[in-house]
Amino acid sequence: MKGRDKEHMINLFKRVETRKGLFAVEKITLIYNLLTSILILFLFQEMDHPVQMLVDRAMIAAMTFLLMYLYRLAPCRFSAFVRIAIQMSLLSYWYPDTFEFNRIFPNLDHVFASAEQWMFGGQPAVWFCERFPQMWVSEPFNMGYFFYYPMILLVVVWYFLYRFDLFEKVSFVIVTAFFVYYLIYIFVPVAGPQFYFPAIGSDRVAQGIFPSIGDYFHHHQELLPGPGYEHGFFYNLVESSQQVGERPTAAFPSSHVGMSTVLMIMAWRGSKRLFACLFPFYLLLCGATVYIQAHYLIDSIVGFVSAFGIYILATWMFKRWFAQPMFK
Incomplete structure (x- = not known):
């Protein structure tokens, strides 16, 4: 191990004086x-298992x-990394949790599918996968979609x-x-x-008929098998x-596109080399959101545009209310 790398590893475990309270x-x-939690209490009678x-929320708090x-x-x-990583891992709980709220509201897919039909004269999510079912298209897009969480990990670890x-x-x-997107999804x-x-x-x-289905998803969660090359590894x-x-x-707006765009902004500001390495996966991920029919095209477009505003908002919130030195 080189001297500089050894010193770097020692610094990771070097005891330091830190602030006593919660991290941002x-x-x-x-x-x-x-x-x-307040929303659960407000909707208590309508929810499935409030x-x-x-x-769960009391245990997370x-x-x-306890970790503090x-x-x-x-x-x-x-x-400090472990403490923050645990909070970030909880996103896997908070994401499906949004469904427990929005399942009690009337579904809006008919609005977005109709808007898609009006804007593009059809459904790009159907066109895309039907015209390019080949393995050489399907596998790269599925690889890009699967790279979503590794992308988060790479950017966080790099910083x-x-x-x-x-x-x-x-x-x-x-x-x-993520929380801004989750509130929208609710x-x-x-x-x-x-x-x-x-x-x-x-x-x-196929006929361009998109009826309202009300609270259908309150009791049904059937998932359409993904299009593409069914024998592919990444598929x-x-x-x-x-x-x-x-x-x-969580279809509108696409958090896959929105969050990956936020990550690319961070990668660009941190290291142009990191940005260049992630960029091909980012393009594949954005295309994959429509290709595998996880999103309407308008979801992905709004996801991309919203990312810049949310990044600015979250950065402003940190500087205005949460910024403190982690170590003294």
Whole structure:
């Protein structure tokens, strides 16, 4: 190990004096926790399992404060990373949680599918995959879609290793941006083509007829098998992950496009080399959102445009209310 790398590793575990309170990402998570808890109480009679949801939120809050106190036993860069990484891992809980709210509201897919039909004269999500079912198209797009979470990890770890002074800000902006999208998903229940099209039938889709289905998804979560080369390695990875964690929620705007755009902004500001390495995967990911029928094209367009505003908003929030030195 080179001298510089060895010194870098030592710094990761070097005990330091740190501020006593919560990190910014923990504060924004607790705020989102509180807001959604209030919403649960307000919608209590209509929700499927509100008591369990409130218990989950209480446990997340308790865990957050427990980690804060345990951190004081060994404050260092690595333990700070673990503390923040745990909060970011909770996004896998908060995402499907949006479905528990929006399932009680009338579905709006008919509005967005009709808008798509009016704007483009058809459904780009259908055209795209039907015209390019070949493996050499399907596999790269599915690879790009699967690269979503590795992209988040790579950007976060890069800042942790090379720009630790910005690490807390980056983690805060990422989590806050996710929460902004999640709040939209709660009140704008759009499931996307892969859920809506099988619900109304392919014949109606072909005829451009998009009926309202009300609260259909309250009791149905059938997922349309993804289009493309069914024997592909990345195709099966995406299919497996969607069958486990996907819900009829979060179609508008596309958080895959929005969040990956936020990540690319961070990559550009941090390292042009990192940006260049991620850019091909970013393009494939954006195309894949429509190709695998996870989103309408307008979802992806609005996801891209919204990313810049959300990035600016989250950055302003951090500087205005949350910015503090992690270590003294």
